[in-house]
Amino acid sequence: MLLRKYFPSNLVENTPLSTPIDKLEFTVFDTETTGFDISKSDRLIEIGAVKVKGMQVIEESTFQTYVNPYRQISREITELTGISDSEVLRAPDSLQAIEAFLELGNESSVCFVGHYIAFDLYTIKYELKRHKLHWKMPPAIDTLNLIGYIAPSYDMRDLEKYAREFGTRIYRRHSAIGDALMTAYLFTELLQRCHDRGCRTWGELLRIGEIDR
Structure with missing residues (x-):
């Protein structure tokens, strides 16, 4: 497939690695499929x-x-996410939705954040590819990597279990906005714990939290 053009992530570029993490802005996001x-x-x-x-x-x-x-949403996915065919019938297509997401103030964010964020990034990448658009994988931090730094003995994947373990807020699961909010509150707790352990700058946070691109 010939990809016609590059699709921007609209993130701030060239942030000094010495920038304190409490001076940074992040976009935490989640997808449902x-x-x-x-x-x-x-x-x-x-x-x-x-x-x-x-x-x-x-x-x-x-x-x-x-x-x-x-395409039809399976009964299993509707039961899991609460999203039915009727709810998406008049929703924007993937390109319109991704454009709205990436244009909504991300120019002040240094990176994307998510829980097992590689899946969400590849979801965006493949949807854009279907529109013949190339998306270079942006800087991204995975909360799983931060947890591995803070508590390497933990061997869980479930977002809600981590939120409960770290005492952060619980929202409705398998809702993109609910999971994004739960991840955001978990992320702020992890940031504070990283800060308390001496991780004080953007460069240090990248070293422990960034995913391979």
Whole structure:
């Protein structure tokens, strides 16, 4: 497939590595899909995002949209996410939804943040590829990497279990905006713990939290 043009992430570039982490802004986001085969048959059905600034969640900066996958949503996915065919019928297509997400103030964020964020990034990447658009994987921090730094003995994957373990807020699971908010509050707690352990700058945070691109 010939990819026609590059699609920007709209993140701030060239942030000095010496910048204190409490002076940084992040975009925490999550996606819901029709399944896990995102490179082939499965499609994006929801994007949720929220900003973290000054190591605080900015709840008034939330973003949420359903996405029309132009295919039927299985009963299992509807039961898991609460998203039905009727809810996405008049929703924007994936390109419109991703454009709205990436244009919503991300120019002040240094990177994306998520819980097992590689899946969400590849979901965006493959949806853009279907529109013949190339998306270079942006800087991203995975909360799992931060947990591995703070508590390497933990061997869980579930976001809610980590949120409970670290005493942060619980939101409705398998909702993109709910998971984004829960991840954001978990992220701020992890940031504070990293800070307390001597991780004070953007460069130090990248070293322990950034995913391989």
